[in-house]
Amino acid sequence: MVSGSSADTLLLQVASNTDFIVATQLKPEADGTITITASPGPENDNSYGFFYLGVMKVIYEAEPSTQTPQLSLLWPNGGEYWQVGKSPVIAWKSQNVGSMTIEYTYDGGQVWQVIDTVFAAQQSYAWQVPPTPSQQCLVRLSADTVSVVSNDFFEIADDTTICRIAVIGSSTAAGAGASVPDSAWVNRYRTQVFQNNTRVEVANLAKGGYTTYHLLPTGTPIPPGISITIDEERNISKALSLEPYAVIVNLPSNDAANLFPAADQLTNFAAMQAAADSAGVELYICTTQPRNFSNPAQVAIQKEVRDSILSIYSDHALDFWTPIADSNGYILSQYNSGDGVHLNDAGHRLLAETVLEKGIHQTDCAPIINNTAGVKPEEPKVVVYPNPFGEEVNVNLILTEASDLEIKLFDLVGNTLVNRSELHVPANKPTSLKLNTLPDQYRGF
Structure with a gap:
């Protein structure tokens, strides 16, 4: 029985139906x-009276829309670099548009070729880029009464270059807190950069719960008392084996949760930096992120590491604190996923925007990979913090050659304040020194 403003009864032998249909209007x-009511009828001649309904199709009579159709093209809209064989997405926004035709041209608009006809409501179309290399490509979307074309040319390139960015870290980079994977900051970033330039691929090795110790270079000795094993499938060494031109490290708060001192964390970051330098790869360190710690000591660790990363790594530091942090070191409520640890979709979006603004993806990766891979830095890497310092100062360094070491600390007029010697300092391993024997008259400065 089918009923609406009127009613109709349809009879069908459906006990073993494969090709019989009934229809009404x-x-x-x-x-x-x-309302559709299904029940056994007189055509059901089996002893049990059962029936099968395999498919039911409803066709609506088309009615003209009384609202103005709207259509705008998001990608490609000018300046994109899309490689033959890759599958970026043609994306758009639409309202009050039914089906539409997608076309493209590679000769500046003289000849248009149909890609497909789709429903506008789907908002995107995965397109395998055809073998028509050109710098004068456009996409056009056309419906009955509305049409839109790319604002400027994009390029289709017969080029197989891959420019890889690797991400290592813990739960935030792995996507925790986001409602769906596409809303996590790494995936947002991956989509954005790939849509603009299909050469750029983002490899994500992050895993929840990880600390700086998990990501140390393979073979790095773990200090006594630290019961953590380096994950050789997700650490800096694994990331470098993917032959990236850049690595992003995102470790928000697990070290502080374990009360690992700031100095230890910075020593571990320095070891990752040394490994990246040896491979000729750019390393970007994300600051700590706010977390609703009840222990003030943990908040203090977070802030010290944040400030040190910004000072030490400068233009290779990514500020993941300022956009989302309250003054007490907690996550701003509008970005809290609810657990006081992870970010919601809005927070992840801000992190993705922070990385995009850094412009890592805009680097021409070819000369970095081809010309500098395997080249060790000519000078030792030395990190001094805090800066300025009070009663003590920390010195982290990595030598390119094994050597004896002498450290001298001078004041502004050249007076020697500290003279310290270290024998047999190994090459390519982090060495941390703490100078806390300053003369009394210099303490506090």
Whole structure:
């Protein structure tokens, strides 16, 4: 029985039906309702009276829309670099548009070729880029009464270059807190950079719960008392084996959760930096992120590491603190996923925007990979913090050659304040020194 503004009874032998159909046509009730009631009927001649309904199809009569159709093209809209064989997405926004035709041209608009006809409501179309290399490509979307074309040319390139960015870290980079994977900051970033330039690929090795110790270079000795094993499938060494031109490290708060001192964390970051330098790869360190710690000591560690990363790594530091942090070191409520640890979709979006603004993806990766891979830095890497310092100062360094070491600390007029010697300092391993024997008259400066 099918009922709406009228009713009709349909009889069908469905006990073993494979190709018989019945059909009717009627209008719905005033509120738009059509009711379908299925039950055994006189055509059911089996002893049990059971029936199967395999498929039911409802066809609506088309009605002209009374609203103005709107259509705008998001990608490609000018300046993109899309490689033959890759599958970026043609994306758009639409309202009050039914089906539409997608076309492209590679000769500046003289000849248009149909890609497909789709429903505008799907908002995107995965397109395998055809073998028509050109710098004068455009996409056009056309419906009955509306049409839109790319604002400027994009390029289709017969080029197989891959420019890889690797991400290592913990739960935030792995996507925790986001409602769906596409909303996590790494995936947002991956989509954005790939859509603009299909050469750029983002490899994500992050895993929840990880600390700086998990990501140390393979073979790095773990200090006594630290019961953590380096993950050789997700650490800096694994990331470098993917032959990236850049690595991003995102470790928000797990070290502080374990009360690992700031100095130890910075020593571990320095070891990752040394490994990246040896491979000729750019390393970007994200600051700590706010977390709703109840222990003030943990908040203090977070802030010290944040400030040190910004000072030490400068233009290779990514500020993941300022956009999302309250003054007490907690996550701003509008970005809290609810657990006081992870970010919601809005917070992840801000992190993705922070990385995009850094412009890592805009680097021409070819000369970095081809010309500098395997080249060790000519000078030792030395990090001094805090800066300025009070009663003590920390010195982290990595030598390119094994050597004896002498450290001298001078004041502004050249007076020697500290003279310290270290024998047999190994090459390519982090060495941390703490100078806390300053003369009394210099303490506090």
